[in-house]
Amino acid sequence: MNTSAIIMMIISMLFLWGGLILSILHLMKNPEELDEVLEEVKDQHTL
């Protein structure tokens, strides 16, 4: 492959696949809140 093609391939892979990996890591660091627990607590307060 020529140099410019290799550079563009690496840039696009780093940006997109890197972005995907970072997004997954970011979401893993911010786990889903347990809505059911929150709603139960809310219901108890309402009652």
Next chain:
Amino acid sequence: MTDSRENWSSRSGFIIAAVGSAVGLGNIWRFPYVAYENGGGAFLIPYLIALITAGLPLLFLDYAVGHRSNSSPPKAYRKLFRGGETLGWWQVSVCIIIGLYYASVLTWAGSYVYFSIGQMWGSDPEGFFFKTYLQTSEATGFDPSFVSHIFWPLAGIWALTLVILYGGVKKGVELSNKIFMPLLFVLFTLLVIQSLRLPGAVDGLNAFFTPNWSAMMDYKVWLAAYGHTFFSLSVGFGIMVTYASYLKPKTNLTGSGLIVGFANASTEILAGIGIFAALGFMAYSSNSNVQDVVSGGIGLAFIAFPKIISSLGAGADLFGILFFTSLFVAGISSMVSILEVPISAMMDKLKWSRKKAVTIVGGGSAVVSIVLFSSVNSIKLVDIIDHFINNIGIIGGALISIISIAWFKRSALLEIRNHVNAISTVHLGKGWDFTLTVITSLILLVTLGMTIFNLLLKGYGDYSVSLQWLFGWGCVIFCAVIAFILARVKDR
């Protein structure tokens, strides 16, 4: 939120379904060709910019509109601005029309999995596709002749889609995507590895990635980049609004959206590598240049790829099965998401049960689709309807939704932003407002204006005026009429 509204089992269930919707036939057969035609490696820069400045912002908007209202598009937009319900029904109608012909293309992909065994297209893939398989009519108008070997597989595709939809959000849409998406990943990765091992693959990659920097000065390249981003992410026609409406109240919308956006774009790059490696082999085996064999869409899938498969010798069957099964799997998850939009809308509007909505909306669509696309006109109808409904239906719907909110209802835009920021980890600022208000709106406006102008002036393709009006403009008018009528029907 109504107590009976379905929801995803988890955030990951939503993400995998949203990725399943976004990753479709276009990722595999459209992106590589669009990228090559618009500057190769240089196209990747406008593409990445379009993703950041338009694709992701619009994806976040769709998520927020659906999640905030817990409703399908008509109700969701009605809650946002006056006349919004008409826009919502326009998007629903667009999805119904897309579902009709998308099933047809899926049928072709599914049938070609079988045809790959022993390469039943022989030495003339083009003649096989148009004449032997589709039995394309030579008539310039509509020919009602019927093709029985398309009827049954098409009916089978509809049956599969409806079974998934009967299963509901968790046990149907989510479960099917949890099977289809890992399967697609494995199949497609194997296909790309196989392609890269072929002689001439490097020439294909050179053609795909070598930048033509002068292309970046051409406004059409930028329009192509933004246009492709809209089509690829399934934004602007109600799917993401509907999917987000099934999320639980506290869901990280932007965090989830980033994964969907990047997963979709990552698949496109992978597709570019796989497709161009295979095209490089095709050029090598026919002693020609890559630019002489490049194609996209239906031509790539059903003519160029069969030629490539036939040249492979040993391993040809496996390569064909991998390619067409990947196409089929990518398409079926998108098909389910497209049909979920009208089903969800009718459940919201008329308080129908899922069973009733799937039977009436899905079953009705199936009947129309099977009648129209089992005929000898299928290729013409797919081409005409796809062009009009994508370029006017989707772009028009996206444009009206953005302008209505970002230009004429600034308070709603602020409310949406606050809603997203209250539950998401990646916060939206004024930059998001700016991309929607200026960049996305203007690009969509220019694109739509140019499309309508060209269609009115030159028409589309070599099709007869009557066919273009009946199935092209006819579909656009149908969407408008249905939207207008349904928006005036009272809720139950």
